[in-house]
Amino acid sequence: MDVEIVKIIPSQKGALEDIASVYQKTFGSDPWNEGYRCPVCEKVFPLSCKEKECPSCAKAILEEYWPIEKIISDFLTEMAKPKSLCLAALANGEIIGFAWGYEIIVDPSIDLRLEAPGLHQLASGVYFYLDEAAILPPFQNKGIGKKLIQRIFMEQNQSNILLRTLNGSRMFQIIQKMDGKPALLISRDRVIMTLDLSLY
Numbered sequence: 106m107d108v109e110i111v112k113i114i115p116s117q118k119g120a121l122e123d124i125a126s127v128y129q130k131t132f133g134s135d136p137w138n139e140g141y142r143c144p145v146c147e148k149v150f151p152l153s154c155k156e157k158e159c160p161s162c163a164k165a166i167l168e169e170y171w172p173i174e175k176i177i178s179d180f181l182t183e184m185a186k187p188k189s190l191c192l193a194a195l196a197n198g199e200i201i202g203f204a205w206g207y208e209i210i211v212d213p214s215i216d217l218r219l220e221a222p223g224l225h226q227l228a229s230g231v232y233f234y235l236d237e238a239a240i241l242p243p244f245q246n247k248g249i250g251k252k253l254i255q256r257i258f259m260e261q262n263q264s265n266i267l268l269r270t271l272n273g274s275r276m277f278q279i280i281q282k283m284d285g286k287p288a289l290l291i292s293r294d295r296v297i298m299t300l301d302l303s304l305y
């Protein structure tokens with residue numbers, strides 16, 4: 106498959122909606138399954154769930170877990186951060202994946218921001234934080250994520266990388282293959298990983 110990696114700038118209006126759609130479809134599927142949420146029992150259901158009413162408690166109408174407008178506004182907030190960078194993967198001209206990140210300073214305030222108690226005691230200084238990355242389910246396991254991640258690391262100039270992912274996820278495996286290390290296990294089976302690009 107012919108996949109092209111391109112840089113996205115936040116003023117590209119159509120691109121933002123495409124990225125938000127990839128975000129919603131990816132995180133609404135396995136292993137995240139954040140498609141819908143019940144406002145009463147707070148259970149989470151995949152996008153493939155066809156029920157309108159909560160199948161668990163039957164007390165409320167399900168709400169979208171990641172509304173498109175919320176994804177776009179979060180993205181614009183992240184892209185306003187220092188040294189932000191967003192790359193998208195295109196197949197036949199359509200956005201099928203993305204990765205974005207920005208520079209962070211690891212200090213005591215980072216523990217709260219990344220929900221990672223004790224992180225500032227394990228790391229310090231400036232890092233490129235890989236904030237989000239997603240590949241649409243039909244395009245997963247084809248090496249596109251790896252290509253995207255390698256490109257985003259190449260296109261920024263910080264050698265210390267930090268990210269947060271699900272323990273054992275595709276991202277976890279890609280980073281581990283690049284000699285990245287799990288630094289800290291945190292809540293909801295997530296893990297903070299660090300990667301030193303100067304070792305390359």
Ligand SMILES: [Zn+2]
Pocket residue numbers: 143144145146147148159160161162163164165
């Ligand atoms: Zn419910």
